[in-house]
Structure formats: C-alpha cells, structure tokens
Amino acid sequence: MDLSVLSTASELSSLGARSPRWRPGLLCAAHSEMFACGDEGGGIAAALALALDGLRERLGQRSVLWVQDAASLKLNGRPYRPGLPTELRRRIIHVAAPKPEDALFALEEGLRCRDLACVIGEISGNPKALDFTASRRLTLTAERHGVPLFLVRHDAKRDLSSARMRWQVRSTASPPPRWNAEAPGPAAWHAELFRARTHAPGEWILRDDGHVLAADRPAAQARTPDHGDLAAAAGGRSLAAS
C-alpha cells in the first residue's frame, strides 16, 4: 500500500486540537517503554521505528546498543542483520546479558556513552531487579546524557516505572501490498500510549515506510467514542493504566 496517501505524524499533529494529539518531536522521550507479547516481533519493530523516527537525520556515525537478557533472547530471538532497517544494519552492537541485572548494567553503561545514538533494551517479564528505583536510575541517566532509551518489555505486567512514555504495542493487520494482494504487506502496529508525562494518551496505528512513521487512528475507534477525549476530560490521567 502506498503510505503517501496517509497523513504523516506531523500532519496529524497540525489538524487541530480535537484530532489525535501526535507530536513526533515528543516521541524521542528520554525513556520509553513498550509492552508487547514475547511471541511476536511487533514490540521491538515498533520500538526501532519510533527510535528511527526521532533519530533518522541525526544518526551520524553513531552506533546503537541493543541489550537483551537471556530470557528475551530465548523467547524473542536475536536481531537478524539482513532484516533490520537499512540505517541500523551497520550500527548494531549487541549485548547478550545472562541476567536482568547484567542487562540493566549494560543499559546504564550504554546511556552514559556519548558515542551512541540510542539504546534499545529487551527484558522479559517483571524481574525483581527492574523495580521503580532501577527504572528511575535509567530515566535520570538517559536525561542527563541525552541518549534515548527504548525498553521493550516482553510478556510483562504494567508495573511501576518512571518511563516518560509507556506504550502497549501489538502487530495489526498490514495494509495490502501493491503487487500481491495475498501477501503480508508492510508492517503495521497498533500502539496505545497509556502513560506519558508530556502527552495525552491515545491509540494509533503506526506504519513505517522507511522514511516517515505514518500514524492513523484505528478504524474501530472511529465508530466508538473517542478515548482520547475521555482521557483529556479526565485531566490527562490515563484510563488504560488504571
């Protein structure tokens, strides 16, 4: 499907106050969390797309640190270079941490490094080591050094965290590709922002065509009352997290 017919993220943001509140500049929050099912690649793919959306022009020669703990490595597999976005193929430095504690250490060391464009993390479940203190530590380090962190939480409950943006992500039906209508099309994800500090929550369908991250309101939501408005009426308090 040709993504140019869709409104891009920046166009959506300028549509008016009642339209989906989407400002891509804010997406590069210092610390984002994506909750996703460990049996699909949607969580990590959306994390990479969001990271690239904010960083594509500013990547320079910098590398990207990708940290996985052993459980998520087993559950969700290893990054596969030929399938990665082209901009990232040469930049990935992969860390396979045996324990969640080691993964947190690696994440923090990565955030301290000024030569990294961003840090991608994958942690499976709700390990004891990743409590509120640990997440606060990560947030503060990321904000101090200006290296954004995208942490994918596989099969995790929505625990306490100080992440600036928290998403629930799942794969969704892809738009039909141009040539073969029977084939799966370009990737699409259903992303629900359920907690954010500077942004009202909402739901979007995200699609990455390799240049821009296009956002669209979910079709089902057009028929039901707009949750975004409810959230705004609730004074920015997230409904989904409660």
Add this chain to the structure above:
Amino acid sequence: MAIWLPRLAVDRWRQVEGCRRGEGTDTAPTALISETAHGQMIEAVNDAGLAMGARPGMTVADARTLYPWLRVTPSDPAGDRAFLERLAVWAQRWGPQAALDAPDGLLIDVSAVAHLFGGEAALLADVEARFAAREVTARAAIAPTAGAAWALGHHGPGGAILAPGEDIEARLAQLPVAALRLDPDVQLVLRRLGLKRLSDLTGINREALKRRFRNRSPQANPLLRLDQLLGRVSEPLLPVVVVAPALVQRRLLEPIRHRELLDQVVTDLAADMAHELERRGEGARRLELGLWRVDDDVAIRSLELAAATREPAHIARLFAAKLDDVDAGFGIELVRMRATWAEPLAIVQADLDGKAEEPGTTLATCIDRLTVRLGAAAVRRPVPYASHIPERAQRWQAPLAPEPASQEELAFHFRPLKLLEKPEKIAVLYASPDGYPRQFRWRGGLHEVVRVEGPERIAPEWWREKGNTRLRDYYRIEDTTGRRYWIYRAGLANDGRGGAPDWFLQGLCG
C-alpha cells in the same frame, strides 16, 4: 631482501688480523680449519689460498701435501655467529626488521622501504657500497618473498631484483634445486631423481612429489620450500631485535592482604603504565596484571581493550572489576603490569572544544566496561557472511573490529527482523502437502493464516552439509491478529530423504 656473505669467516679473520684485503697477513695463502671426526678440515680459504688451489672441504693433510707452505689458523664459528648478529642489527638501517639466516646470511624486510633510498636498485647499490666499505663480501637480492630473495642472492645474478608484479616461478625456473634451502641429503635425493632445476620440480605432478616428500619440516620438503618461495605459504622472520613490551611493577615492603591497598597499588601501576606508554607513543590493547604472593603463588589477570588507550583511571577501574576473586593468602609482595599488546597512539592535545568535558564516556570505554563484566562473547556486532542458509548468513565479531569485506546484501528477498536461536517446530494444517499452510500451532497458541507469500526455496549447501539434508521452502505469513512470521517446511513430501516434511518457525517479522 636477502644478503649472502659467502666469505664471512675469511672477512672476519682478516678484520681480526687487522689487515686489508691482499695486504699484510692476507698475502700469504691461509686456511681456516676446524677439527672434525675425519681429522682437520679446511673451512674457508683466503684469496691467495684460492689462487693457489686450496678449496674448502679438503682435509688439511691433503692440502699440505699439495701446498706445503699453506698456513692454517683455527676457525671460530661462535665468533662468526656473534659477528653476524652484530651485522644483522647494523643491517636494520635498511629495514625495520632484520633476521639472521645462519650461518652466513641476513634477511631484511624491506617492504615499503625502497623509496627512502631512491628505489630498489639504489637500495641494493647502497648495500653493496656499505659492505664493500667494511670489506665484507656480500651478494644481495630483493624479491617479494624471503625464499625467492635467498634463491636469487645465492644462485642468481648479482644484484638481482624481482619486482612484485613479476612471475616468480618463471624468473627462478632456471635456478638449481639447491636454491630451495634444502638439507644436503634431500638435495642428493633430488639429484638422483634427475630433478636439477626448479622448472623440473614445477613441471611434474605435485601429487607424485607429495607422496615421496612427506616430511613436515621445510628443510626436508622441497614442496613446502617451493610454496614459501612462491609466497603460497607464509614464512615468518624471527627478528634479531625483539621489541620488549612495556612493563611496570611495584615490589611491596610489606605484603598486602587487603583490597583497598591492592586497589591503590593498581591505580599507581596504571599511572606508571600510562607514563611508560606515553613515552613510547603507544596505547595498550591487552594488559596483564601479575600478583606474586609470599607463598610463591601467582595470580594473573588479563584485560583486553576495545581500542588502544593509556588512560590510568579507565585501566584501574577495569582491573578493579577483575580482582574480586583474587585470594591474597599470606599477602601479595609483587605486583606487575605488562602491556602484551600495544598499538601506536599519538599524543594528542587536550580537547579544546570542550568535548572531553562533556559528560559521558567514549564508545571504546563503554565496550571495555561491558566486556569486563559480561565477557567478550556477550558484546558483539553482527556481520554478513556469504551463505544462503539464513542462520548462517550472519556472524558475530568484536564490536570495534573492522567489518569484513562482503558483497552488499541483495534485496531480492524478504528477511525477518529477528531469528529465533533455534527454529521451533510447529504443527501445521495444510490443504496439500506442498501447498500453503492454513493453520499452525506454536508455543501452545493456534494461529490462523490469513495471508501468505512463498515459497522461497533455499537449497542446502551441499559443500558444507551431508547429502541427505533437506531443502527449505520459506513462507512469510500473517495471522488473524496481524502477527507476521517466517516459517519453513524442511523438505518435500516425496524427496526420498525421510518421511513427511516437518514445519519450523524461524523468524519474527516486524
């Protein structure tokens, strides 16, 4: 470049006697002799002796019968050897590395050096002039390999140069087999076989020669020597001057048993090491810390760094993480730090634009810290590898190592974002055995396939795998909830390589 000193013993004897060529003692026919099991043998003869007819290899008794006025002097192999070593050190003027080629030759690595002397011909002229000034007979030759240079120096025309582009084999074809630096008995075997020149050796079937010469040592195997000569196998030079690694140590008056003191000593050593490395203009890549205990036990901790560094705080911090399991016993009395691998690292001016003051570490520092805690096998970078099989098409290497040259990936086929560590078996429902999958069960969940593309057929790599390996048909599928996977069927229904084909899920797509 190979330099052959054919008259080394005589030249040195003349220098010891303190006379010039053809003057003083050298006017009398003289032979240098050694004691052997067969009596006294002549080792070398001076010019006057040669003119008279004495030859090396004669017994003294024979020579005396023919030439009663021949003077004899005992030879001095040890002195000759020491003289050759001094010459080798001196010969480093022509190249960074010089090696002895006992008993009477030198090998000098002159790669990328000749232009400093105005070309290879000028370099050889310089060598000849310098040796002539020392009154030492020398024959030099330059070739791309040490073996070829040796062969040209000993058996080729004087001052021969073999340019890198030239065909070594053709140029050296007419040289005798003695040019291969073989043991005398092997040369004898070759002579008896009628193989006299290098072209004779290259002209016959290699397999036949291989059967006769099975010895692994190069001196006894003409094929190995031929390969060295042609540059097919490498031949290391043992340099005459070995560069000593940077080494600092602290002897402790009072053996230390406590961690804080040890940390202090390591910090001091790291500062010393930084000074030493700075003096040499180097940065350490591998460091070794040895802790000698009072009761003669040694603990060694080594450290490998992602990039050359001489930052004392960084080194001390990395070692501190490695000292947790050191057992001090009755105390540590000697701590020594050695840089076993160092790379040139220029002294740089402190950063003026304030980048160094920026918070945060450099990439190399970050990787060092990760490697020290998690091990080198945990911090790696994926690199492409030439293979059709998806899991083999990617390899892992050290993060800062240069990427190996490879063909750019072809974008014909879809590849998934992530590969599972091992393809996981799935139970698949299909309409026909070689048709599209309809439904599959994986990790306890049922997935209904709504959209599918494929197959992409990947044949087994017969040059790596067993003959009964089955081909793979890859399908890219999407299920009802929109999850996209990469699955394959191993084999075909009637390919004669096992029963009904199994299905596997290998990749997760975005």
